[in-house]
Each structure stands twice: as C-alpha cells, then as structure tokens.
C-alpha cells in the first residue's frame with residue numbers, strides 16, 4: 001500500500017516534521033503572523049531546529065515557540 005507523504009498544505013515536498021513546522025510556506029506564514037518574522041530552517045531534524053529556537057532564540061519568543069509546537 002502506497003501512502004502519499006506529500007505535504008497537503010503546499011503539495012511540494014515530503015511532510016516531515018521539520019517541513020510541517022518550519023520549512024513549509026504555510027508554516028512560515030504562521031510564524032510571520034505570530035512573531036512578525038519567519039524562522040530559518042536548519043540542517044537535520046525538527047528536534048535540531050526546536051533546540052536551536054528554544055535555546056538560541058530571542059528570549060521573548062521561547063515560551064511562544066514551545067506553546068505553538
């Protein structure tokens with residue numbers, strides 16, 4: 001049984017957790033509407049991005065990033 005793993009929001013790339021929460025144009029629109037700016041992606045996994053966003057991000061956004069994810 002084949003399962004379509006293409007992101008249903010953009011229909012462009014595989015729906016990985018990093019794509020869903022960071023890379024997708026829909027996700028970037030959500031970040032911009034929430035914080036006024038998008039978040040840059042990282043090499044690796046969503047866990048790598050989350051760690052960087054929480055531990056190296058602006059202190060004002062830490063709780064919001066945790067809450068939104």
Ligand SMILES: [Zn+2]
Nearest residue numbers: 007009010024
């Ligand atoms: Zn997408």
